[in-house]
Amino acid sequence: MSDKTAIVFGAGGGIGAALAEALGDTHRVIALSRRSDPPIELTDEATIAAAADALPEAALMVDCTGFLHDDRFGPEKSWKQLSADSLAHNFAINTIGPALLMKHFLPKLPRDAPAVFATLSAKVGSIADNGYGGWYGYRASKAALNQIVKTASIELARKWKQAALVAVHPGTVDTPLSQPFSKAGLSVRPPEEAAREIARLLLSLDAGSNGRFLSYDGSELPW
Numbered sequence: 133m134s135d136k137t138a139i140v141f142g143a144g145g146g147i148g149a150a151l152a153e154a155l156g157d158t159h160r161v162i163a164l165s166r167r168s169d170p171p172i173e174l175t176d177e178a179t180i181a182a183a184a185d186a187l188p189e190a191a192l193m194v195d196c197t198g199f200l201h202d203d204r205f206g207p208e209k210s211w212k213q214l215s216a217d218s219l220a221h222n223f224a225i226n227t228i229g230p231a232l233l234m235k236h237f238l239p240k241l242p243r244d245a246p247a248v249f250a251t252l253s254a255k256v257g258s259i260a261d262n263g264y265g266g267w268y269g270y271r272a273s274k275a276a277l278n279q280i281v282k283t284a285s286i287e288l289a290r291k292w293k294q295a296a297l298v299a300v301h302p303g304t305v306d307t308p309l310s311q312p313f314s315k316a317g318l319s320v321r322p323p324e325e326a327a328r329e330i331a332r333l334l335l336s337l338d339a340g341s342n343g344r345f346l347s348y349d350g351s352e353l354p355w
């Protein structure tokens with residue numbers, strides 16, 4: 133058993149489950165979800181605080197939570213479809229939840245050793261790369277997540293000299309989140325393949341990577 137510990141948030145999801153499995157080759161993995169013990173419900177900060185209190189320090193943490201659609205809300209094609217409830221839900225899951233994970237778990241990265249906290253963002257959250265429009269709530273909540281990552285990375289660097297906080301675009305992956313929107317011709321990878329690529333990226337990061345927005349292949353994305 134490895135003495136290195138990794139925490140995967142959203143480990144019940146398509147990418148999260150595959151990543152928890154892939155990181156098992158190199159780490160002792162703590163897989164957290166709404167159904168784990170301790171559970172993490174992003175809309176309930178007390179669950180995040182309680183999990184952080186209960187768990188040991190870990191040098192690798194990956195947030196694989198996220199929201200694109202459910203029975204109530206889906207990505208908007210036009211401003212005519214904007215709704216306060218849908219926007220609020222996107223921000224609750226894609227921005228505020230991950231920000232609270234950072235609040236409670238960044239302090240649990242070791243200060244005297246290399247450490248990584250990665251959050252799965254999305255290329256469509258890039259403002260510079262937005263060429264198609266649409267998907268207002270998802271795009272905006274991921275852009276706001278990217279700003280939280282950048283801002284927290286600056287604070288992190290003051291005391292965690294060997295740590296990197298990054299936003300990672302996983303590419304298009306065949307999961308419940310992407311399935312209704314995968315189009316012919318789009319390169320959709322199985323979660324196991326994506327997880328191997330993301331794990332390789334995470335293990336290659338160091339303090340020089342802090343505050344970056346990276347694609348799964350290690351290339352830099354524009355904010």
Ligand SMILES: NC(=O)c1ccc[n+]([C@@H]2O[C@H](COP(=O)([O-])OP(=O)(O)OC[C@H]3O[C@@H](n4cnc5c(N)ncnc54)[C@H](OP(=O)(O)O)[C@@H]3O)[C@@H](O)[C@H]2O)c1
Pocket residue numbers: 142143144145146147148165166167172173174175196197198199225252253254255301302303304305306307308309310
């Ligand atoms: N798949 C893609 O093509 C793609 C592309 C770009 C970016 N991404 C990003 O990659 C990440 C993972 O996506 P995925 O494709 O693996 O999606 P997924 O299979 O739908 O997994 C999403 C995860 O988020 C968790 N989650 C949702 N609401 C939550 C809440 N209120 N509290 C706690 N956990 C909650 C889900 O937990 P439950 O299991 O409990 O429902 C699930 O584990 C997301 O941030 C997504 O935006 C994915």
